[in-house]
Amino acid sequence: MKIFTILSVLAIIIYGCASGKQIQERKHIPFSNDLNIITPAEWGGSAITDSLPVHEISKITIHHGGVYFSPDSDAVAYIRELQSWSRNNKHWIDIPYHYMIDFEGKIYEARPIRFPGDTNTSYDPRGHALICVIGNFEKQHVNDKQLNSLSRLIARLMKKYHVPLNEVKTHRDYAETLCPGKNLYRYFQNGSIQKRIKDVLSNK
Ligand SMILES: [Zn+2]
Numbered sequence: 001m002k003i004f005t006i007l008s009v010l011a012i013i014i015y016g017c018a019s020g021k022q023i024q025e026r027k028h029i030p031f032s033n034d035l036n037i038i039t040p041a042e043w044g045g046s047a048i049t050d051s052l053p054v055h056e057i058s059k060i061t062i063h064h065g066g067v068y069f070s071p072d073s074d075a076v077a078y079i080r081e082l083q084s085w086s087r088n089n090k091h092w093i094d095i096p097y098h099y100m101i102d103f104e105g106k107i108y109e110a111r112p113i114r115f116p117g118d119t120n121t122s123y124d125p126r127g128h129a130l131i132c133v134i135g136n137f138e139k140q141h142v143n144d145k146q147l148n149s150l151s152r153l154i155a156r157l158m159k160k161y162h163v164p165l166n167e168v169k170t171h172r173d174y175a176e177t178l179c180p181g182k183n184l185y186r187y188f189q190n191g192s193i194q195k196r197i198k199d200v201l202s203n204k
Contacts, residue, residue, distance in 0.1 A: 035149070035152055035153060037108070037109050037153075038106060038109065040109060040110070043108050044080055045079070045080065045083055046083065048094050051093065051115060055114070055116045055127055057113065057128070057157070057163065058127045058161070058167060059163060059169070060128070060131065060163050060169075061129070061168075061169055061171060062131050062133065062150070063170070063171045063180050064133050064134075064136060065078075065082075065132055066181075067136055068135070068136045068139060069103070069134050069136065075100075075102035075104075079100055082095050082100075083110075086118070090118070093111070093115060095111050096111065096117045096118035096119060097110050097111065098130050099130070099131045100131075101133045101146055101153070102134050103146065105143075105145030105146050105148055107149050110132075121179075122175050123174035133146055135181075137180055137181025137184040137185075138182055139181075140181075140183065142183055148196070151197050151200050154193075155201050159201070165194060165197065168194070
């Protein structure tokens, strides 16, 4: 009986350690080969018909949508509308950003990355890979799925285009704007996005 009790206690301890390890492993953010980026053909975007002089990526710059977005809204409809607004109202070649991230952390390819983005503010977007997290982060809070996808996408782009971490910044670091909103900007200020990116890069 006593031996049985000791064995049970040992089993619990071993099991406890094992599950502790599992939880720890799950914290590692996998590298970005499995990002499943949704292409314009998949989200129903219309093909690009115009072009701009191509550019080479040397920076990665983060934006927010700037419009309150209810987490249960249809992100695909939002992105399609953004595409027609960009073309019809702004006369840009496409959505001003190269990638969009929704509240589920899904990543959508927007403007082809070989073309520079567009902006209503005063910085020159040539050389910047532009990522937009959907939502208004002056008012809303960014969730963990979004932060995860953002870090993984940034890591993938850094590796592909040889962009150093100190060239990963936000819109407000270049122009007079609140973008990407204080509730997203704070993760850049306190270094937690940079830490996530380093974690992704070290787990490739
Ligand atoms: Zn912006």
